[in-house]
Amino acid sequence: MPRPGRNTYSDQKPPYSYISLTAMAIQSCPEKMLPLSEIYKFIMDRFPYYRENTQRWQNSLRHNLSFNDCFIKIPRRPDQPGKGSFWALHPNCGDMFENGSFLRRRKRFKVLAASDTLIPTKQSDAAHYLQQQAKLRLSALAATGTHLPQMSTYNLGVSQSTTFKHPFAIENIIAREYKVPGSLAFSTMQSMSAGYPLHNQLTTAWPHMYNSSVIDTAAPISMASSDYSAYGVPIKSLCHGGQSLPAIPVPIKPTPTSMAGFSALPAHIPTFLSNSPQSLSPTSPQTATSQSSPATPSETLTSSSALQSVAVH
DNA sequence: AACTGTTTAATGACTA
DNA sequence: TAGTCATTAAACAGTT
Numbered sequence: 001m002p003r004p005g006r007n008t009y010s011d012q013k014p015p016y017s018y019i020s021l022t023a024m025a026i027q028s029c030p031e032k033m034l035p036l037s038e039i040y041k042f043i044m045d046r047f048p049y050y051r052e053n054t055q056r057w058q059n060s061l062r063h064n065l066s067f068n069d070c071f072i073k074i075p076r077r078p079d080q081p082g083k084g085s086f087w088a089l090h091p092n093c094g095d096m097f098e099n100g101s102f103l104r105r106r107k108r109f110k111v112l113a114a115s116d117t118l119i120p121t122k123q124s125d126a127a128h129y130l131q132q133q134a135k136l137r138l139s140a141l142a143a144t145g146t147h148l149p150q151m152s153t154y155n156l157g158v159s160q161s162t163t164f165k166h167p168f169a170i171e172n173i174i175a176r177e178y179k180v181p182g183s184l185a186f187s188t189m190q191s192m193s194a195g196y197p198l199h200n201q202l203t204t205a206w207p208h209m210y211n212s213s214v215i216d217t218a219a220p221i222s223m224a225s226s227d228y229s230a231y232g233v234p235i236k237s238l239c240h241g242g243q244s245l246p247a248i249p250v251p252i253k254p255t256p257t258s259m260a261g262f263s264a265l266p267a268h269i270p271t272f273l274s275n276s277p278q279s280l281s282p283t284s285p286q287t288a289t290s291q292s293s294p295a296t297p298s299e300t301l302t303s304s305s306a307l308q309s310v311a312v313h
Numbered sequence: 314a315a316c317t318g319t320t321t322a323a324t325g326a327c328t329a
Numbered sequence: 330t331a332g333t334c335a336t337t338a339a340a341c342a343g344t345t
Contacts, residue, residue: 017335036317060336066319073318083345084317104327104334 014047018057018064020102021047022071026089033074033088036062069093070109 016024025042026034034042040058043050050057065071070093074086093109 019335056337059338062318063320063337064335065317081345083315 016102018061033086
């Protein structure tokens with residue numbers, strides 16, 4: 001295990017903006033949405049730098065969640081009590097970092113105002129993305145059995161070939177230059193989420209999301225009787241405070257590789273993430289439990305191993 | 314009370 | 330150099 005402070009970012013600020021970090025956390029979760037506290041936990045588990053000055057950066061992170069249109073808030077269902085909402089990535093925000101820098105976007109993701117909306121049918125874009133994610137989970141369920149499994153299907157290309165793979169997906173971020181050996185990273189990622197109260201959100205709280213007839217319906221969402229879409233996603237949230245989609249990235253500079261996601265990833269980033277399994281949590285699990293939402297040792301271990309295929313240079 | 318979410322403002326770094 | 334973006338601080342309201 002690398003020593004903190006030498007080969008790791010334990011005392012160094014990781015080369016990621018809060019937007020990147022938040023997106024990573026959200027994408028690491030199979031449901032593609034996390035409550036704030038879990039976003040905190042994800043970041044602290046992997047980046048020891050953020051185990052300090054928590055008030056400062058958590059305030060910044062909350063600011064980013066509210067301020068940036070690339071994050072959408074998904075309220076809990078009444079039968080899912082808890083603090084705060086779930087946060088997800090807007091499906092159209094994917095290539096904000098296409099220049100490869102995780103510190104500074106070259107496109108600002110903006111949700112257009114209703115008056116700017118050109119194609120009303122695109123109001124379902126965000127919801128459609130989550131629908132695709134629900135489909136993915138359904139596929140996993142169908143393929144593997146009763147409860148959410150080790151989600152081996154998740155990293156076996158079940159969806160990759162047919163569904164949109166968000167550029168913020170951690171596999172896109174960290175694995176572009178690193179092939180996950182034996183799918184360890186994402187099976188453990190799933191392990192990590194196994195103890196997380198959201199992991200069955202789609203099957204328990206939102207069982208209708210797993211109604212294949214609903215899921216397979218790509219038709220526009222009926223909003224007549226509820227604020228919730230067909231898959232439990234409140235349209236208001238997807239429309240960001242009642243404003244309407246489509247939400248599109250506002251290009252500051254047109255790029256020919258806009259669909260390439262992180263194709264221009266600088267070498268140092270995946271290298272940083274791909275050398276040492278433990279090094280994203282280079283301090284001991286005990287250290288990792290020192291914050292306000294302490295992880296159990298096992299949680300910490302799985303969280304660390306969630307990025308075991310990634311490491312620090 | 315603690316946490317969550319929104320908003321405003323200031324500042325520094327980066328980019329065209 | 331102006332505009333944009335990220336970060337930080339802070340105030341405030343709502344929720345649990």
